[in-house]
Amino acid sequence: MRDSFYGWYFKCQTAAQTLAVIPAVHQTGQSRTCSIQIITDNDAWTVTFPGNVFCRVGKTIYIEENYFGEDGIRLDVHTPELNIEGKLDFGPLSALKYDIMGPFAFVPFMECRHSVWSMRHTVNGAVRINGKNYFFQNAWGYWEGDRGKSFPKEYVWTQCCFPNGSLMLSVADIPIAGTHFTGIIGIVLWEGRAYRLATYLGAKVVKNQNGELRIVQGKLELEARLLESAGHPLKAPTKGDMVRTVHESAACRAYYRFRKNGNTLFDFETEQASFEYEY
Numbered sequence: 001m002r003d004s005f006y007g008w009y010f011k012c013q014t015a016a017q018t019l020a021v022i023p024a025v026h027q028t029g030q031s032r033t034c035s036i037q038i039i040t041d042n043d044a045w046t047v048t049f050p051g052n053v054f055c056r057v058g059k060t061i062y063i064e065e066n067y068f069g070e071d072g073i074r075l076d077v078h079t080p081e082l083n084i085e086g087k088l089d090f091g092p093l094s095a096l097k098y099d100i101m102g103p104f105a106f107v108p109f110m111e112c113r114h115s116v117w118s119m120r121h122t123v124n125g126a127v128r129i130n131g132k133n134y135f136f137q138n139a140w141g142y143w144e145g146d147r148g149k150s151f152p153k154e155y156v157w158t159q160c161c162f163p164n165g166s167l168m169l170s171v172a173d174i175p176i177a178g179t180h181f182t183g184i185i186g187i188v189l190w191e192g193r194a195y196r197l198a199t200y201l202g203a204k205v206v207k208n209q210n211g212e213l214r215i216v217q218g219k220l221e222l223e224a225r226l227l228e229s230a231g232h233p234l235k236a237p238t239k240g241d242m243v244r245t246v247h248e249s250a251a252c253r254a255y256y257r258f259r260k261n262g263n264t265l266f267d268f269e270t271e272q273a274s275f276e277y278e279y
Helices: 101-107
Strands: 004-013 019-026 031-040 045-050 055-057 060-063 064-068 073-079 082-088 112-129 132-150 155-161 165-176 180-188 193-198 204-209 212-217 220-228 234-240 241-260 263-278
Touching: 004 112, 004 155, 004 241, 019 064, 019 241, 019 263, 031 234, 031 241, 045 234, 045 241, 073 112, 073 263, 112 165, 112 180, 132 155, 132 165, 155 204, 155 241, 165 212, 165 220, 180 204, 193 212, 193 220, 220 263
Parallel strands: none
Antiparallel strands: 004 019, 004 132, 019 031, 031 045, 055 060, 060 064, 064 073, 073 082, 082 112, 112 132, 155 165, 155 263, 165 180, 180 193, 204 212, 212 220, 220 241, 234 241, 241 263
16 A cells, blocks of 8 residues: 555553553555554654564564564564663453444544554563563553554543543544544543443544533533653654654543543542644
8 A cells, every 4th residue: 555554552661651552553555564553651652663663463463573462562672772682471351342443443544543452451471671660560551553654733631540440532633535523532441341432422522722622512521731741753654655744642631521421430640641633
């Protein structure tokens, strides 16, 4: 496919350390490359590889000696800027009952399609990055993906695992058939139950400004507020080419509140939120 990208996002997190890994393949015209991006609490790196070393088999991606799949991650990258090696094993995944895109999964020519492979799973293992050790013992993990041609021009995305739950929320400007609309997709996993918020279920944006989101859908209300950014530069696709720079806070201070029927199911402030927005 011309001018396209396909990538996964894995986040692994303890109370003290965060590691996010993004393997991806991208094609512009006849040029095909792949990459691995690494994000920690304090830094970020992008390593580019020839396109012919990328291999996807079902729910498994291989990039040279690096492996990404349902059972975990294996990392082995050595460049002048980045030396990383290690192994992380995943516990049982928390998959969604149906595609996060809902009926939009069947709409052709969409700029970007989102997937959520696991809202929450355990992570065990260790990774060494430029001499620093990252240890994960019964840690939390999250796994999502994107595919298409370009990231949305304007969007907000946040994700957080927390005791008894996990959440993901994205609000984006969606161009389609010569027009635009605001697309909302989100999942709140709380005490064993999944609450889905989405445009196709009637969700509306009440507030979306400067890293503050409030979404209302019937009797459900989700609020997410970035309190302190810790953004690091990442590469993002524009017509398949990784030429756009966005900034993600893989672990930052944020506030969340989730209400149902006017009753607060949870509200908390955390230093372990992930937040990314482009206006």
